Amino acid sequence: DPERVMRSYPHEMSGGMGQRIMIAMMLVTEPEILIADEPTSALDVSVQTQVLSIIDRLVRERGMGLIFISHDLKLVSSFCDRVLIMYAGRVVEVCEADKLDQATHPYTRGLLGSLPDIREPKERLEVLKRDETWRIAESVSGRT
Known part of the structure; x- marks a missing residue:
């Protein structure tokens, strides 16, 4: 109404x-x-x-x-075509959404590893180990 x-x-x-x-x-x-x-x-x-x-x-x-x-990687991978992963305001990885599980950057891998998965129950989820070099590395978008 x-x-x-x-x-x-x-x-x-x-x-x-x-x-x-x-x-x-x-x-x-x-x-x-x-x-x-x-x-x-x-x-x-x-x-x-x-x-x-x-x-x-x-x-x-x-x-x-x-x-x-979005911070919801499962939603992003199902709804979007392409994904840009950002860390500290910089793009650290770009990949096709349907290939997000093949991402290679340690930050992206850490994010994916911290997601609960009913197919692989864990007593504790991984803690993301951050690397200070990610903050200062050049963005893959070519901009710092």
Whole structure:
């Protein structure tokens, strides 16, 4: 009911409805690129799926580019085409999303190794060992 939603305050909206409203607000200006920063965080799985479906449909129908920012590597690998892994503001690895499990950078490997996997239960997840050289290494994007 658009009339009811229009008269409502933000705190009266569900998380999913709030995300839908934010998507609508972003699209008013008809952008060529949609930047979605954690668009599904704090949403339950069914609402996440709805929001991702809306974003996917809009990007395809409008021919827009999408920059999808997320800490959820499983979601990223299933929703995106290409993945850029950043550490300390620098791109440390770029790979096709369907080949994320073949990533080679130690930081990316550490992130992947810290994810729980029901197929390989562990008593404790790995702790990511950070290397100070990652912070000062040249970005693979060519920019420092």
